[in-house]
Amino acid sequence: MQNNVTIHDLATALNIDASTVSRALNDSPRVAQRTKDKILAKADELGYQRNVLASNLRKNTTNTIGVIVPRISRHFFSSAIAGIEETAFQLGYNVIICQSLESLERERNLVASMMANRVAGVLVSVSMETTNYAHLQLLKKNGIPFLFFDRHCEIDGNSNVLIDDFQSGFDATEHLILNGCTQIAHFSGPQSLKIYENRARGYRAALEKHHISYQPELVLQSRLMEEDGMESAKKLLTLNRRIDGVFAANDVSAIGAMKYLKKAGVKIPDDLAIVGFSNEPIAAVIEPSLTTIDQSGHEIGKRATALLLQQIKSEEQVVQPETLVLKTALIARDSSKYVKKE
Amino acid sequence: MQNNVTIHDLATALNIDASTVSRALNDSPRVAQRTKDKILAKADELGYQRNVLASNLRKNTTNTIGVIVPRISRHFFSSAIAGIEETAFQLGYNVIICQSLESLERERNLVASMMANRVAGVLVSVSMETTNYAHLQLLKKNGIPFLFFDRHCEIDGNSNVLIDDFQSGFDATEHLILNGCTQIAHFSGPQSLKIYENRARGYRAALEKHHISYQPELVLQSRLMEEDGMESAKKLLTLNRRIDGVFAANDVSAIGAMKYLKKAGVKIPDDLAIVGFSNEPIAAVIEPSLTTIDQSGHEIGKRATALLLQQIKSEEQVVQPETLVLKTALIARDSSKYVKKE
DNA sequence: ACTAAAAATACAATCGATTGTATTTTATTT
DNA sequence: AAATAAAATACAATCGATTGTATTTTTAGT
Numbered sequence: 001m002q003n004n005v006t007i008h009d010l011a012t013a014l015n016i017d018a019s020t021v022s023r024a025l026n027d028s029p030r031v032a033q034r035t036k037d038k039i040l041a042k043a044d045e046l047g048y049q050r051n052v053l054a055s056n057l058r059k060n061t062t063n064t065i066g067v068i069v070p071r072i073s074r075h076f077f078s079s080a081i082a083g084i085e086e087t088a089f090q091l092g093y094n095v096i097i098c099q100s101l102e103s104l105e106r107e108r109n110l111v112a113s114m115m116a117n118r119v120a121g122v123l124v125s126v127s128m129e130t131t132n133y134a135h136l137q138l139l140k141k142n143g144i145p146f147l148f149f150d151r152h153c154e155i156d157g158n159s160n161v162l163i164d165d166f167q168s169g170f171d172a173t174e175h176l177i178l179n180g181c182t183q184i185a186h187f188s189g190p191q192s193l194k195i196y197e198n199r200a201r202g203y204r205a206a207l208e209k210h211h212i213s214y215q216p217e218l219v220l221q222s223r224l225m226e227e228d229g230m231e232s233a234k235k236l237l238t239l240n241r242r243i244d245g246v247f248a249a250n251d252v253s254a255i256g257a258m259k260y261l262k263k264a265g266v267k268i269p270d271d272l273a274i275v276g277f278s279n280e281p282i283a284a285v286i287e288p289s290l291t292t293i294d295q296s297g298h299e300i301g302k303r304a305t306a307l308l309l310q311q312i313k314s315e316e317q318v319v320q321p322e323t324l325v326l327k328t329a330l331i332a333r334d335s336s337k338y339v340k341k342e
Numbered sequence: 343m344q345n346n347v348t349i350h351d352l353a354t355a356l357n358i359d360a361s362t363v364s365r366a367l368n369d370s371p372r373v374a375q376r377t378k379d380k381i382l383a384k385a386d387e388l389g390y391q392r393n394v395l396a397s398n399l400r401k402n403t404t405n406t407i408g409v410i411v412p413r414i415s416r417h418f419f420s421s422a423i424a425g426i427e428e429t430a431f432q433l434g435y436n437v438i439i440c441q442s443l444e445s446l447e448r449e450r451n452l453v454a455s456m457m458a459n460r461v462a463g464v465l466v467s468v469s470m471e472t473t474n475y476a477h478l479q480l481l482k483k484n485g486i487p488f489l490f491f492d493r494h495c496e497i498d499g500n501s502n503v504l505i506d507d508f509q510s511g512f513d514a515t516e517h518l519i520l521n522g523c524t525q526i527a528h529f530s531g532p533q534s535l536k537i538y539e540n541r542a543r544g545y546r547a548a549l550e551k552h553h554i555s556y557q558p559e560l561v562l563q564s565r566l567m568e569e570d571g572m573e574s575a576k577k578l579l580t581l582n583r584r585i586d587g588v589f590a591a592n593d594v595s596a597i598g599a600m601k602y603l604k605k606a607g608v609k610i611p612d613d614l615a616i617v618g619f620s621n622e623p624i625a626a627v628i629e630p631s632l633t634t635i636d637q638s639g640h641e642i643g644k645r646a647t648a649l650l651l652q653q654i655k656s657e658e659q660v661v662q663p664e665t666l667v668l669k670t671a672l673i674a675r676d677s678s679k680y681v682k683k684e
Numbered sequence: 685a686c687t688a689a690a691a692a693t694a695c696a697a698t699c700g701a702t703t704g705t706a707t708t709t710t711a712t713t714t
Numbered sequence: 715a716a717a718t719a720a721a722a723t724a725c726a727a728t729c730g731a732t733t734g735t736a737t738t739t740t741t742a743g744t
Contacts, residue, residue, distance in 0.1 A: 019703075049458060
């Protein structure tokens with residue numbers, strides 16, 4: 001029993017042309033108010049609902065925006081998605097959420113599938129493997145606007161909604177320094193992602209400001225999964241020298257390191273202070289609780305969606321690329337309560 | 343620069359009718375193999391891609407399945423979604439994921455929006471407020487198959503993919519009993535959801551098996567958020583009697599209770615043992631680590647999707663409703679290491 | 685080789701909304 | 715009241731694939 005009322009049914013019922021009905025329903029100025037009222041009333045009476053599929057075909061687009069994230073189980077991304085959905089729904093858009101699972105191949109497939117489904121626009125937070133942007137350029141070629149949020153790449157003329165990774169990396173590192181740490185390691189991610197590059201630059205800048213020499217061997221790169229954090233912690237121990245602080249570019253790797261170090265008998269924060277990044281819920285619960293950088297996923301999601309929809313609606317006109325940079329906050333917890341020993 | 347190759351272009355290029363092209367591309371037996379080969383080759387050559395929107399309109403359905411979960415930030419749901427996407431993509435379906443955020447009103451809107459977008463089917467894990475099923479019945483009325491996974495309601499003739507909540511509740515409670523607990527409280531959720539009803543029944547059955555009297559005042563109902571867990575723990579303390587075990591119907595409330603009890607000076611598990619439900623990642627990290635029931639979201643997601651797609655593809659034929667019940671596993675950690683005091 | 689049956693292909697309508705152009709109706713001006 | 719402009723509505727094509735029916739071509743049987 002599908003609801004079969006079409007604009008033609010309304011047209012027949014009112015002895016009016018379907019095109020007028022269509023325009024009335026879209027509130028076109030070409031239809032007199034009197035007529036609009038009649039049509040709306042009838043539509044209501046018959047329980048008319050626009051057939052989205054027909055509309056999509058004719059307009060060759062949809063009211064759906066695509067979202068590609070590495071994985072939705074990360075708190076940052078799930079809260080970003082909440083923000084995206086909130087804003088999108090308010091403006092009458094649907095959201096398709098997909099996970100790349102950090103795989104470039106999957107990301108490519110997702111983009112292709114989104115194009116095939118004629119999404120109106122795409123929000124992307126790229127995978128760790130994304131060093132080649134051809135699939136994203138394809139979107140642009142097909143006239144589908146997209147923008148990066150959080151994890152971005154350098155593509156000319158593209159909009160971004162980001163946090164200030166440099167400043168955040170700086171803050172995290174300086175926090176360790178002000179707590180007395182001087183031998184500070186950094187867990188970084190793939191440098192193809194600007195966020196990790198910028199966090200690392202912030203780390204370095206903080207060291208420099210406080211006249212601590214930058215030691216490349218203390219910067220460990222990985223994919224920042226829990227096992228990577230463990231592995232990195234292990235490497236630090238085998239350096240066989242005093243390390244009194246770690247700034248990890250995400251919480252997950254920080255927690256991996258904490259687990260490993262605890263087992264290895266390293267006391268946190270007495271022997272070594274640690275700061276993570278993202279403020280995953282788990283950070284507040286682990287013992288000691290993890291000092292971290294809070295980035296409001298919800299806010300980023302909302303802003304990114306608003307910006308994307310603005311671009312979608314501006315249609316043909318060329319849109320100025322825009323980059324929003326949001327503030328973060330350092331949340332000081334127990335893991336960084338290092339007390340300098342003389 | 344959109345890719346504009348249509349079946350008509352192929353038809354013209356090959357001097358053949360568009361209907362034959364369409365049938366060939368859909369591998370219809372009505373087209374000779376020789377012709378199919380020619381058409382496929384030409385399609386490849388010209389880079390033809392089916393216009394999904396047109397196909398959707400004509401067929402009055404899409405290759406999209408809708409998923410409604412209470413919130414994607416819960417590990418169980420995000421892993422279920424991973425399973426859903428995996429299976430759906432394999433079979434050429436897209437997935438729209440939406441969160442009800444435990445609100446019936448939102449759930450209603452989501453269902454309406456999915457119907458408007460002609461999803462091919464829907465997977466639902468209902469909100470805590472869902473006591474009225476009219477919106478779901480509407481789906482059925484419109485010929486859109488749907489099934490429940492995890493959180494289900496009693497609707498005749500509907501399929502479900504569930505875990506054995508009764509057995510799991512029984513196991514969790516018996517685990518506490520075998521560890522020496524005798525005064526065991528239970529944190530339960532809204533009884534409109536079968537899962538909470540069944541977990542509570544399992545709890546009661548375990549007590550009965552071990553000849554422990556069932557005390558209704560030890561069963562506390564809430565929405566099982568972290569604050570609810572705290573609140574419930576507080577209530578237990580004000581009972582002013584010895585409670586030596588808690589079986590919480592989810593991890594989040596168990597963790598809320600742990601936090602509260604720790605602050606109140608109750609030692610876990612020495613004074614009180616606790617078991618949660620779901621195996622959220624946080625359960626492994628909190629101290630003491632939380633004993634819980636592991637339910638494989640990924641497996642549930644895969645199974646649910648497979649079953650739904652089977653129903654979608656069976657078209658007109660009446661489908662036998664089917665209920666799959668998956669096994670769970672108790673993961674014994676530190677929070678339940680109670681030692682009975684004489 | 686001829687006919688009947690089967691296979692392959694063509695024709696044409698359709699899904700429902702949108703939109704450029706044409707026509708009719710209404711309002712305005714002299 | 716006639717002429718013109720402006721507003722409102724109707725006409726008709728279109729988006730691209732699908733599908734029931736009709737027609738043509740091929741195959742098989744005698």
